[in-house]
Amino acid sequence: MKKKNTLFWILAILLTLAAALFQRMTGPTNPKRVHFILNEKEYHSKMPRSITNTGDFCNLKFTIKDFPDDVVGSLFIRKCRSNEVWARLPVERTGDTFSVQLPAAPAATKVEYYLLFETGKCLIPGEKIVMRYKNNVPAFLLIPHILLMFTAMLLSNLAGLNAFFRRERYMNYAKIAFACLLLGGLVLGCLVQKAAFGQFWTGFPFGNDMTDNKTLFVFLVWFIALIANRKTAKRPILVGIAALAMLVIFCIPHSLGGF
DSSP states (O other): OOOHHHHHHHHHHHHHHHHHHHHHHHOOSOEEEEEEEEETTTEEEEOOOOEEEEEEEEEEEEOTTTTTTTOOOEEEEETTTOOOOEEEEEOOTTTTTTEEEEEOOOOOOEEEEEEEEEOOSOEOOOOEEEEEOOOOOHHHHHHHHHHHHHHHHHHHHHHHHHHHTTTTHHHHHHOOOHHHHIIIIIIIIHHHHHHSSSSSSSSSSTTTOOOHHHHHHHHHHHHHHHHHTSSSSOOHHHHHHHHHHHHHHHHTOOOOOOO
16 A cells, blocks of 8 residues: 555656646747757757846847857847837847847737847848746745645646545545645736736636636636535546646646737
8 A cells, every 4th residue: 555655656746747847848938949050050049938027128148159259140129920120139249148138028028039140151040039028026926836836736646646546545635736726826826927927817708818727727627526526535537537637737838828
């Protein structure tokens, strides 16, 4: 019995880490991998797709290792999906680090930009990238939000595994997972979004934000599962479905609907 419990914990942790890694690698707010070709040599970099307002200007930074010293860079930027004229901004360089001073913009503003590098022989255009502005989120909101959501995911996986094998303890894990989801997702999640983008809720019925909608959906699924098991724990299939829904939903990147 003890060995099986340990195995369930290990599997739950691995599932949680795998889902988090997948979300991290596919999320639209994570830096975009790009490459430039100069003199038949390929150079790589990661370009920001999210930037935090820090005053009147924001410093966009990226790194290109061993890029030729004679290359001059410019960044062209405008509001996303608009017909505005592209604004051209100079790219400053210190070693392998490149930076651009961007004007600040209201939170949730989306812009599109691309780089253009010039040498004495040719132009090297970069691909267009969509980026969103956000405000700084206080650590006292962000850290507990992240910890509670990971805890909810971990215990959800644990509840699902125990429900699959019809072990009675699955309801203990399910209740704590639901509480963490409620506090971390619907309470702190709204506060984090308010701090970052100026609005508490932009999902159904007020909008189509993917992060809000997926949190609401999995909350309702878990709520139904717990209500159905409120008197006697005899419907493990519903807890298993809720755990599976949580795993799938957790793999959907944050802010997907915002890009």
